[in-house]
Amino acid sequence: MDTEETVEDLLRRHAPQVLGALVRRYGHFDAAEDAVQEALLAAARQWPESGTPANPRGWLIRVAARRLTDQLRADEARARREETAARLEPRETRAAPSDDDTLTLLFLCCDPSLAPAARIALTLRAVGGLTTAEIARAHLVPEATIAQRISRAKAKLRDHPFHPPGPDDRDDARLATVLQVLYLIFNEGYTATSGAALRRADLAQEAIRLTRAVRRLLPREATVTGLLALMLLTEARSAARTGAHGELVPLDEQDRSLWDRAAIAEGTALVEEALTEGPPGPYQLQAAISALHDEARVPEDTDWPQILALYDVLVADWPDPMAELGRVVAVAMTHGPEAGLTELTALEPRLKDHHRLWAVRAHLLERTGATEPARAAYEQAAALTLSLPERHYLHTKAARLGR
Structure with missing residues (x-):
């Protein structure tokens, strides 16, 4: 990673914390965000040349606080409230939040x-x-x-108060x-x-x-537990999702030995806990689906009928286009690609401009042997995505089907 990428990562990571510190100290959400943006721009200009400070977040807070108090001082001077503005002057000795x-x-x-x-x-x-x-x-x-x-x-x-959640x-x-x-x-x-x-x-x-x-704040809240489980079970596959050159590797082609088994174990335990704490919600159901994917040591072991049953509950109670698209895949894997294509038709009015609908259509058409329609659908999906790895993957799939 080069210096500019390192600075960019640091700024992205610290920006919410710096904004939180300013809003907590001074209020004025809108003005505070403007001040943070100015501090980020200053850092982007200075750090690549002068080096990253030992305490990047503290540096950003000090610079943003100066920008903010300068603006507040000017505003309050116009309103003849210099005394209030003076109290807003940042103290260099304050610790970073x-x-x-x-x-x-x-x-x-x-x-x-x-x-x-x-x-x-x-x-x-x-x-x-x-x-x-x-x-x-x-x-x-x-x-x-x-x-x-x-x-x-x-x-x-x-002018809303800023205080820790309780x-x-x-x-x-x-x-x-x-x-x-x-x-x-x-x-x-x-x-x-x-x-x-x-x-x-x-x-x-x-x-x-x-x-x-x-979750530490609300340890017995099943929806929070379910969401954490879903994130862990999904992120556990991240190391296998790209190849040596950053290319996308689909789920059924991933090297599952690269999956994070510790994260899968934690996520599975959490989803089991969440499902015992109350009626299943959307995060618990999605986490259960992810757990079934993660439990399969090879793609052929995936329990697609159970995944479909979970999707049926999910889309019935919490309809969402992406969840319905996931259900289409489960239908195809359980009952065949023709059945999936039939289900996909109902989603077209809502997702006709989304690349994922066309990618699923292409995959299912390819499985039926409809080579030319599948190639065209892959190309349409590639044209709609703004992700370069996804676009490259879709163009590659189309190219393999020929013209």
């Missing part, structure tokens, strides 16, 4: 006063570090819509949003929606870290 600031920021962004869509968009931006475009792609909505949601949410939270923050709406955001951050880390790399390991690991922190 703990990582708990990120967890606190997470719960703040999921405040029940915000509309659900706004909570998710803001948290993905502030805590997950995703760009507006990445958030828009994850939700299949225009980028301008996401930008408006984030702007309105920041304005509404401008029992009062356990309401179902806020917790559901917290978990949904963590899941989306993990998904973007596990399979990046764009760029040259298949995954963003920093995002996946941060999502797991924060989910562990939420």
Whole structure:
């Protein structure tokens, strides 16, 4: 990894913690985010030449705090409140905050006063570090819509108190949003929606870290346990998902000796615990599906009928296009590719512009022997994805089928 990549990774990792520290100390969410962005830009310019400071997060907090207090001082001078502004002057002796600031920021962004869509968009931006475009792609909505949601949410939270989450923050709406955001951050880390790399390991690991922190806060909450299990069971396969040159390796071709058996054991124990703590929710069901995949030592051992049964429950109670697409694959693996293609037709109106629908269609068509339609579907999938490894994989599959 070169110096610029190292700096970029550091900045992405520390940005939510720096923002959390500023909002906790000063409030002013919107202004604090602007100050953090200025500090990140300063670091990106200075660190490659002068070297990374010994305490990168502390450096970023000091620079961002100066930017913020300068702005607040100017604002309050106009309002003739210099005395208040003076009290906002940062103290160099203050210690850098703990990582708990990120967890606190997470719960703040999921405040029940915000509309659900706004909570998710803001948290993905502030805590997950995703760009507006990445958030828009994850939700299949225009980028301008996401930008408006984030702007309105920041304005509404401008003067909200910033404090560590406690029992009062356990309401179902806020917790559901917290978990949904963590899941989306993990998904973007596990399979990046764009760029040259298949995954963003920093995002996946941060999502797991924060989910562990939420579970420490709510140890008997089955949905939290289920989500952590799902992340661990999925991330356990990460080392086998790419080849020597970063190319995508599909599940049925992976070297399963590379799977993280310790993570699989922990995830399996957690999903078993979650399923005994209450009625199964979407995360518990998805974790159970992942556990069945991970238990199979070879692809032929995969218990597809059981996976299909779990998908049936999942999509009946928590309908979601991606879950329904997973169910289509399970139908095809259990009852044959023709049955999967029949089920796929119902998803076309909602997913016709998503590359995963076309990739599944191509795979199923290939299994039926429909070579030319399969090749065309692979090419259509490649045209729709912004992930370079996925695009290369899909073009390769199309090329192998010839013209």
